[in-house]
Amino acid sequence: MATADPTGPVDLDEAITAYVRYLRHVSARSENTVRAYERDLRTALEGITTVDGFTLNRARDVLGWAADAGASRATIARLASSMRGFGTFLVHQGWCAANPVATLKAPLPRRVLPKVLRQQQAAGLLDDLRRAAQEDPANPIAARDWAMLELLFATGMRVSELVGIDCGDLDLLNHTVRVTGKGNKTRVVPFGATASAAVQAWLARREEVRSRQHRGQSQPTNALFLGARGARIGSRQVRDVVNVVTAQAEGPRLSPHGIRHSTATAVLEGGADLRVVQELLGHSSLSTTQIYTHVGTERLRAVFDQAHPRSGSTD
Known part of the structure; x- marks a missing residue:
């Protein structure tokens, strides 16, 4: 040092x-x-x-x-x-008397409205994944992908939080999951019956994938979601799955963070309070959550322009 x-x-x-x-x-x-x-x-x-x-x-x-x-x-x-x-x-550390760059200024990053799945698009994507899992019983990975996407959309959790979930973090009786977010902060996030059904379908197949672990691994992993070789799945693998399945479905091609944006937008449009969304997403600052109010405003403007006779729209 x-x-x-x-x-x-x-x-x-x-x-x-x-x-x-x-x-x-x-x-x-x-x-x-x-x-x-x-x-x-x-x-x-x-x-x-x-x-x-x-x-x-x-x-x-x-x-x-x-x-x-x-x-x-x-x-x-x-x-x-x-x-x-x-x-x-x-x-x-005592290595400088004062911060030499304390007054350094930089342009504020421009807030770009995120691309999101509309509720109908999300429903179509998740239904496609459910059918793929049910119609291909020889492929447990299809059940895993359905469960991951359902849980991501149900909770709005970060991809790092998803891959960090252990089986013991799930409470299927109460439909909640404990996740560890930024700064090692832990929170309990609810999810619905549809996500619960997808997770249970995956748990019924999980052992088939876990058994693929290398023999050199002394103890089986407790991770909820596994990669194809039986070890805990990584963030990059989840990103690849989300990218592929959203590219094949109706709507924008998204990353897991895009699914997170979609969840926040859907919950707000459903009438949730902004602070509830802040708690759901694990944001430390309400200002981070407030970008979703702009997404809602953009949606409101689009509906207004299309539906109001005095909107001035020429469409």
């Missing part, structure tokens, strides 16, 4: 390594966030050897270079956040 040496400045590479360790083990940031911040910092500060070289002018240059290279507003905003957070860490 980097240390403040009265005879010389702190090594920058060691300071970044310590910061990454702090993000991972103390702040409990997601692994994707940790990797992104480390990549940002090592790229931004390439060629600098000591903490003394981490200056506001350098940070501003980095943002300028990123903008010139065509980086998105969101990427530039994350770069600025990475550097400001690193500066705060240096102060806490």
Whole structure:
């Protein structure tokens, strides 16, 4: 770990390594966030050897270079956040008297309305998956895919939360599941009878897939959802499944996060309070949830333009 040496400045590479360790083990940031911040910092500060070289002018240059290279507003905003957070860490460690980039400004990321499945499209997709599972009894993976998509749409959980579920986290009697979200925060999320039926259909086939685990694995996994080889399924595998099944169905091609957006939109359009949706999705801030009010407004505008005789629409 980097240390403040009265005879010389702190090594920058060691300071970044310590910061990454702090993000991972103390702040409990997601692994994707940790990797992104480390990549940002090592790229931004390439060629600098000591903490003394981490200056506001350098940070501003980095943002300028990123903008010139065509980086998105969101990427530039994350770069600025990475550097400001690193500066705060240096102060806490006693390696800087003050955060050298505390005043660093970046453009706010533009809020883009997410693509979502309308309720009829989601129903069609999930019905197709149910039929595929029922019509192909020799393929337990079809039952798994149906259960995963039903649970994703029923709860709006993150893909990292889905792959982290163990069988013991399920309460099929009360139709709830315990998930662990960002910052290792645990919450209990409800789901309906349809998702429960899909999960039970998968559990009836799960052992067929679990038995494929490599013999070198001493204990069977408790994971609810398994990959084709019998081990806990990974986030990338789930993304691939969602991408393929949404591409084959009516509506936009989505990632698991798109399913999450679809859930939030459907629940809000059904009359739920915004704070209920915040709790369902595990958002720490209500402002994150508020983007879905814009989705609802866009839908309202489309219906108004189509239905109101004085909307001014020429369609």
